[in-house]
Amino acid sequence: MTQRLSFDGDVVIAGGGLAGQTLALALHSAGVGVALVDVLPFETQLEDRFDGRASALAYTSMRMLDTLGAGERLREFTQRIEDILVCDGRPEDGMRAGGPGPFTLHFDRHEIHPGADGEPLGWMAENRHSRLALTEAIAARPDIAVFAPVKAVGWTRNSASTDLHLEDGRTLRGKLLVACDGKFSAVRRQAGTRSFGWDYGQKGIVATVEHERPHNGVAYEYFMPSGPFAILPLTGNRSSLVWTEKAAAADALKAMDRDGFEEALRARFGDFLGAVNETGPRWTYPLTLKVAERFHADGIAYCGDAARGIHPLAGQGFNLGIRDAAALAEITAEQKRLGLDLGSAVGLQRYQAWRRMDSMALVAATDVFNRLFSNDIAPLRLARGLGLSIVDKIPPARRFFMRHAGGEIGDLPKLLKGESLAA
Template structure:
């Protein structure tokens, strides 16, 4: 694959992040010729720089990676999620601060997947390794053209397609433009598509820790007064932390010296995994909700964070982008095979109808949970703890939530069922 001055194909994808690269691979497998524009060279994304973030890949997302030929390269860098423990964490200053509280909700993958080597609830992978695997696959596909580093300056729709002009004057032509350019999408703004949302006044402090005891594939989500505190299993007795605090507190923790940070970490983490110590840098990301009023318009589709950005407490951000990619690639591939216009609004509405309800449900759910649990009001704390315990005792409810988080409810696209789009 080489950069070229002119492109005339099926789709132009603006944004070569995780969602954009996933979409390019899915569309290529569906029989489409695509270009990916990104401000960084694709080669740069193969370098092992560490940005602190990791993603929980739902089991249907892993099926998509297997179908796209990405999973084997990524597997050595992943940890299986066998259990998820959702806990109302103990308030600070108690007899034993930090660690799980008395009420919890336990999700066990054996309830929906049999056998010792059955499908886990998900896989944890650092984003740097996921980028490496996706970029390596993209570079091997002859029908994916990388145009990077480059900036999409403007676009113009035509009755039969769209023209994208780069900052350096080059022009690309396609039937469809896909915005994968993030929560503050320039393409969405240029298209005049409104979005609704708000900031939470919180930041997610991201760090990696080493602990003495094995995590045994258990992911923990504590709901502490300041916000969710997630402990997510990584290989080699490590875990990724997504630690939610008010913005000023998160900034202070990010800048704190090692001794202060260690003490605050132990207060929240507890000692259930033995001695714990941070490894690597800390990062802090502002948290908010942003939801596009539409997931498509004539000749343009919005995918990943360009369609919606949600609170990370459920670990669903990248998974939603993967589900978008699976749905859009299937819709466009089927349209092209029967001679329909993949950029026509009637085609793109099928994608929007497939993805918008699921997205809205998760956005509303994460917003509600964050507001409900990010406080230390005693009566509310007792009620929500009781609610966790009640749901924990209802098997069908547990299994429903596991399948919903896994992306298996409703009518999942073929890639999420592990089926290749080019299969007969």
């Protein structure tokens, strides 16, 4: 097939999901010419049944979205996270309902952001609303070249560019190609960049529930023998559940009728928020770890899940992609101002150095926590419960963990501080 050039600019982004759209806005805000490619029409990604997940946005992530013009659109659909309660979950035993166990670790946003108007620990938003806010912000910038729906079928590296080839015969030429095409990135695979990881043998059941009592902006994370069970506050008296089970059990829960599922849900959820009822569909997602050996190849950067996809127990997947976008946009803008090659190894190595430590710390933490807590060994259960209680009594430790989850540890890119990249 003869390829015809339909974009010749600075950066081509393969993958128009949350990370890809955020990066496109970040680059454009810095005066970098950008094209965005996705195999799906954007309208499909906005449908209720496309993605049932909700994401916790760290406070630094929301600062960046505000700076890029997407935060204002998103904010009416977000719920502030004022507190996070982490505990060894109390399994139902026939004598009492489930719910929080006796050992807890409480994170209170007033410790790091005091005052009635202080920043929350984060914001909860359903992914469909996050996509809508990003898509509307991109639509308001017609000089961001959007190619969707169309499939990318490969790329070639030239002396001064990396060309992305589309199934319809067009070629998009960029000085830098960025892979935002997920854990199983086709761009990364063609580049021959190895990855490591494993399947946890777990699936996350995602559902939205209504409850009788207000959640007051509190997020709960129970650690159960089968895996984490998260109750994440949404707008109104609603919460998003991420219920981790062994794969077979998750499939069985997914297949249950509404009455059966709600009975199992009440046993796991507890009654501290009153009566709980499922609303809307439910989804299951396999839980895996996949980490790229490097975060770049010749003329190519890996961003979001293409760099590393982690277990969702810390709710940091989207935030890592936002931090990737902030760092990569700042480096790319600086390279362009200095007249340097945007796809050079020097710039890409800077990007990897900036992002790898934060990434690997979260990879290790989520993997260790999932393995440590996803069992019912009595001595270990007691030890980890006591560990939670000890950390709960050490204010500097609590504040460190809150700031780390908020993305405020280390050398922050400008966008995460709420600062513009415009020259």
